[in-house]
Amino acid sequence: MSVRTATADELLPVLHAQWTPLVRLATLLVDDPETARDVVQDCYEAVLRLRPEVAGEDHLTAYLRRAVVNRSRSALRRRHTVLRYLAKLRPHTAPPADRDVLTAETHRELLGALDRLPTRQREVLVLRYYCDLTEADIAHTLGIPAGTVKSTAHRALATLRRRMEDGSRER
Template identity: 55%
Template sequence: MPGLLATEPVPRIEELYHHRRLSLVRLAVLLVDDLPTAEDVVQDAFTALFRRHGHRLGSLDDPEAYLRTSVVNAARSVLRRRRTVRAHTPEREQHVPAPEEDVLLHEDHREVLAALRTLTSRQREVLVLRYWSHLSEAEIAATLGLSRGTVKSTASRALDALGRRLEGLR
């Protein structure tokens, strides 16, 4: 489905949901660090898409890009709300991952995720979209509303910071 050709039929929202929901949830988990919230973010993106365009998505050039952008924007909103709440409430105990999350992640993945959490939100978004969602610089720029140069420099700085953090763990 990535990069639909003009000759391909426009997918129905049910097909898009069936084929892309899991990858969008994975993207959202990497951005918000919380599986239930990530699932809510993706569900809200599909709901908004349905409200705006119905079952047929012919009015959209790239429905997947629309959903990706919706998920990233919703993840940003979730993180802003969390920051606001944390500014007005005392610190609580750290989130304990659900048992299914622990099973899904190998130790090295946990180290990378922990290192990702130390990056700025923009750096994390760029790296997740580049290496997890396999988007090009142009697609990342369009999704995040940045220039390609900003995406390139942000990715470079993020990889440097990530490398330093992971070397410190070893």
């Protein structure tokens, strides 16, 4: 497998093909379509500017996926800082109004439970069940051992099950 600097002509078809999957990934991680598009656009700009050394389309796709996860983390950190500041100014913030209209109740509850998971647990579940990545691919993307992926997914699924069961009992 030859690793070399990619040319713009080689990058553009992959970037075009991966736009929608990467925006979906970022949307699930940051829970905001506009921010997700910005995250992916920033990744694309960096890839075109830096021209990373890649060993083919699969390697470039994995590189982009990892970049999106990292930039999503940064976006969440920035959002958290802003929300902490705004919380001091406003005592209560409401969830987005269109979320209830656009999503079925069970789906909405699941997304809410997913949003409340710790960042790493949410990332592992999104990469596993939305992106359909293997444990090895998730470990590579997040830079963690495969055993950590397994245990993190197990804890996250147990937490989601418990929260969904508790929510269904309250009705």
